[in-house]
Amino acid sequence: xxxxxxxxxxxxxxxxxxxxxxxxxxxxxxxxxxxxxxxxxxxxxxxxxxxxxxxxxxxxxxxxxxxxxxxxxxxxxxxxxxxxxxxxxxxxxxxxxxxxxxxxxxxxxxxxxxxxxxxxxxxxxxxxxxxxxxxxxxxxxxxxxxxxxxxxxxxxxxxxxxxxxxxxxxxxxxxxxxxxxxxxxxxxxxxxxxxxxxxxxxxxxxxxxxxxxxxxxxxxxxxxxxxxxxxxxxxxxxxxxxxxxxxxxxxxxxxxxxxxxxxxxxxxxxxxxxxxxxxxxxxxxxxxxxxxxxxxxxxxxxxxxxxxxxxxxxxxxxxxxxxxxxxxxxxxxxxxxxxxxxxxxxxxxxxxxxxxxxxxxxxxxxxxxxxxxxxxxxxxxxxxxxxxxxxxxxxxxxxxxxxxxxxxxxxxxxxxxxxxxxxxxxxxxxxxxxxxxxxxxxxxxxxxxxxxxxxxxxxxxxxxxxxxxxxxxxxxxxxxxxxxxxxxxxxxxxxxxxxxxxxxxxxxxxxxxxxxxxxxxxxxxxxxxxxxxxxxxxxxxxxxxxxxxxxxxxxxxxxxxxxxxxxxxxxxxxxxxx
Numbered sequence: 001x002x003x004x005x006x007x008x009x010x011x012x013x014x015x016x017x018x019x020x021x022x023x024x025x026x027x028x029x030x031x032x033x034x035x036x037x038x039x040x041x042x043x044x045x046x047x048x049x050x051x052x053x054x055x056x057x058x059x060x061x062x063x064x065x066x067x068x069x070x071x072x073x074x075x076x077x078x079x080x081x082x083x084x085x086x087x088x089x090x091x092x093x094x095x096x097x098x099x100x101x102x103x104x105x106x107x108x109x110x111x112x113x114x115x116x117x118x119x120x121x122x123x124x125x126x127x128x129x130x131x132x133x134x135x136x137x138x139x140x141x142x143x144x145x146x147x148x149x150x151x152x153x154x155x156x157x158x159x160x161x162x163x164x165x166x167x168x169x170x171x172x173x174x175x176x177x178x179x180x181x182x183x184x185x186x187x188x189x190x191x192x193x194x195x196x197x198x199x200x201x202x203x204x205x206x207x208x209x210x211x212x213x214x215x216x217x218x219x220x221x222x223x224x225x226x227x228x229x230x231x232x233x234x235x236x237x238x239x240x241x242x243x244x245x246x247x248x249x250x251x252x253x254x255x256x257x258x259x260x261x262x263x264x265x266x267x268x269x270x271x272x273x274x275x276x277x278x279x280x281x282x283x284x285x286x287x288x289x290x291x292x293x294x295x296x297x298x299x300x301x302x303x304x305x306x307x308x309x310x311x312x313x314x315x316x317x318x319x320x321x322x323x324x325x326x327x328x329x330x331x332x333x334x335x336x337x338x339x340x341x342x343x344x345x346x347x348x349x350x351x352x353x354x355x356x357x358x359x360x361x362x363x364x365x366x367x368x369x370x371x372x373x374x375x376x377x378x379x380x381x382x383x384x385x386x387x388x389x390x391x392x393x394x395x396x397x398x399x400x401x402x403x404x405x406x407x408x409x410x411x412x413x414x415x416x417x418x419x420x421x422x423x424x425x426x427x428x429x430x431x432x433x434x435x436x437x438x439x440x441x442x443x444x445x446x447x448x449x450x451x452x453x454x455x456x457x458x459x460x461x462x463x464x465x466x467x468x469x470x471x472x473x474x475x476x477x478x479x480x481x482x483x484x485x486x487x488x489x490x491x492x493x494x495x496x497x498x499x500x501x502x503x504x505x506x507x508x509x510x511x512x513x514x515x516x517x518x519x520x521x522x523x524x525x526x527x528x529x530x531x532x533x534x535x536x537x538x539x540x541x542x543x544x545x546x547x548x549x550x551x552x553x554x555x556x557x558x559x560x561x562x563x564x565x566x567x568x569x570x571x572x573x574x575x576x577x578x
Contacts, residue, residue, distance in 0.1 A: 008310050012130070015091040022083045027142065029079025034146035036072040038154050041288065043069065045281030080143055088135025096127045099313050105321040108387040109346065121199045122313060129309035137306060140299040144292035151285050151292075158282045187239045191305070194232035201228045255290075322407060323389065328400065329409035335494040335525030336398050337361040337384065343392030344379060352391070353379050354548045363494075366526040368536035370569060371545035377529045380545070381497045384527070385414045397495075415488035418499040421480040423472035428457055429464040431472075432486045443490055450519045451486035453479070489520050496526045533573055542566060 016023050046062060100123055103110075111119075205221040342357040353376050361367050369377045382388050383395055386407060395402045402410065423431050432447055433439030444464065448454045456479050460466045472480045488496060498517065514535060517528075530536040537556045544552035544565045552565050559566035 005307050008307050008314065011314060012091065012095075012306075012310055015094050016087055019087045019090055023087050026080050026083035026087065029076045029081075029083065030142045030146050032072055032076030033080055033143055034076075034150040036069050036076060037147050037288070038150035038285070039065075039069045039072075041151070041154055041281045041285035044284045045277040047277070080139065084139045084142075085135060088131065088138070092127055092131045092135070095130060095313065096123060099123055099127070099316055102317050102319070102321070106316075106319055107322050108382070110319065112346070115200045118197075118200055121195050122316060125195045125199070126309040126313055129305045130313065131306070137299050137303045140295050141303075144295045147292045148289060148296070151289050154285050155282060158278055158285070187235055187242065190235045191232060191239065194228065194235055197228040198225070198232055201225050322386070323403075324407040326403060326405045326407060326410070328404050329406045330398075330413070333413045333494050334398050335361075335363040336396075337495070337525060337527075338396040338399075339380075339383075339393070340396065341393035342380075342383065342390050342395060344376075344383065344388060345391050346388075352548060354390075357393070357548075357550060359543070359550065361525055361527070363525055364523050365540045366521050366528065366538075368528045368530050368539035368542045369545060370530055370533065370536070370542060370566065375545040376548040377545055378499055379548075381499060381527050381529060384495065384497065385411050385416065412491075413493050414495045414497065415491045415493040416497045416499065417481070417484045417488050421472065421484040423468050423475075423480060423483060425467065425470050427465050427467060428460075428483065431468060431483055432464075432490050434487055436490075444486075447486040447490040448483075450489050451482045452515055453482040453486045456482075485517070485520060494524055496521065496524050498526070498528045498530075500529050500531050533570055544569070 043062070043065060046065070103119065103123075201221070201224050205225065337360070339357045339359040342354055343352050344354040345352045357380065359367075369380065371377055379388065383390060384397075384402075386402060389403070397405065397410070424434065428448075429439055429441065429444050432444045432453075441464075445454070448457055448464075456475075457463055457466070466474075468474055468483075472483070475483070517535075518538075528536055528539065536542060539556070541553060542556060542559055543550050544559070546565065552559060552562070554562065554566075560570060
């Protein structure tokens with residue numbers, strides 16, 4: 001095992017510490033199993049020697065010895081199998097929860113750079129690969145490893161000279177195992193990446209099945225999936241080939257060593273010093289070693305797969321979480337927001353997407369932000385809940401630098417409704433009260449009324465207990481949007497962000513949502529990113545953004561009279577068709 005492999009394995013074993021009592025019981029079971037299995041060679045010795053000189057005690061004790069040996073083996077097998085599985089599954093459960101929990105706290109840039117398919121693959125497939133290393137592999141290593149040690153000790157006790165000759169092949173086996181381990185590790189990494197690709201392609205095609213069918217792209221998606229699956233098949237076959245070749249080679253080396261051992265053991269010089277029973281016991285013990293040696297070499301593949309998967313999982317766990325050095329946790333904020341010379345870029349090597357933004361939003365003021373796609377509107381409002389942090393300048397909320405607020409406390413003060421509504425496959429009530437472990441049903445009803453969602457909820461057979469399906473697929477776009485607004489109302493946050501919340505709705509749904517917005521915005525600081533200019537005419541101020549800069553600011557009427565960028569957008573949207 002290389003240094004890096006050993007570091008990873010030690011880190012995996014650190015998850016065993018809380019369950020050391022169960023692990024100790026498993027070790028006791030392995031020791032009982034190894035001792036009882038080694039006793040088989042001693043039984044053969046007693047049997048052969050006893051046949052030559054039979055007596056009444058021999059007839060009684062040998063059958064009793066057989067029963068006790070297999071009973072002990074059964075007890076050892078139970079202890080080792082059950083308690084090792086107990087510890088192993090707890091290790092996997094804890095590791096999976098650690099990875100998932102850490103992912104939930106990683107910066108927004110991490111999710112911008114990774115597809116959901118690859119992330120889901122890490123929490124599912126990668127963790128199961130680690131299960132092979134943490135449970136199955138450790139079980140085989142300890143059970144068969146202790147058995148081999150027991151057999152070697154027995155062989156040394158029986159005839160140490162022959163045993164040393166037999167062990168002469170060990171360095172050659174070690175070289176073969178080392179080469180195979182490196183190859184397994186390399187191929188395992190490729191297999192894990194290919195599984196991520198398979199998950200990613202399948203997730204995209206199945207989630208967007210309507211687009212796929214509308215464009216007649218079933219054949220295209222099938223080929224894309226086949227390519228990803230074929231790469232996975234090819235890498236798996238390379239792994240199978242390595243396993244298929246390595247195991248017979250190692251067994252052949254053991255067999256040659258065994259043949260040499262038998263030839264030497266039958267030499268007169270050795271035979272003279274051994275009884276027939278000892279000779280048979282020695283050969284039996286050497287023969288018994290073949291099966292555990294084969295299992296130990298075959299399990300190497302599972303170990304390398306598990307280590308490769310663990311390396312990727314620990315790479316995620318070691319990524320720095322969102323920076324949260326704030327200590328302030330206010331019960332509620334007034335909602336005074338000030339952007340001071342804000343600049344932002346997604347990475348050191350990327351150009352700025354925001355340039356010198358200076359903006360003051362008074363408590364309770366409604367600000368609308370308009371502009372072409374890519375102008376930096378969503379990036380700007382994404383700084384408020386600290387999905388991103390400014391590269392330059394300061395963001396003040398109630399006169400305090402936003403970095404000084406505890407992250408969880410800050411986000412509790414902000415509600416977001418976006419164009420892409422996220423609903424969870426649970427009840428309507430649970431979606432409105434999302435994040436609240438004990439929903440206040442009266443508040444849920446009030447929020448639904450205020451968002452004009454009760455109008456369609458009351459018509460459903462199960463009302464607020466209706467399951468919405470995956471991401472609310474059983475509801476229309478307007479209904480999903482109203483539930484998202486109801487969720488924002490339920491949260492009672494002093495700062496609201498609406499990111500193009502009405503851009504994809506029909507006129508009737510937009511009318512409902514406009515009424516809901518008028519209600520929810522009262523007394524709250526509101527930032528609205530709007531595609532439809534008709535929805536923001538009542539805003540206290542409208543900002544026009546171009547290429548990461550605020551180029552105009554004013555009321556709807558004032559901006560029209562100025563006949564600048566806003567007026568041009570307005571004409572484009574409301575001009576009469578020729």
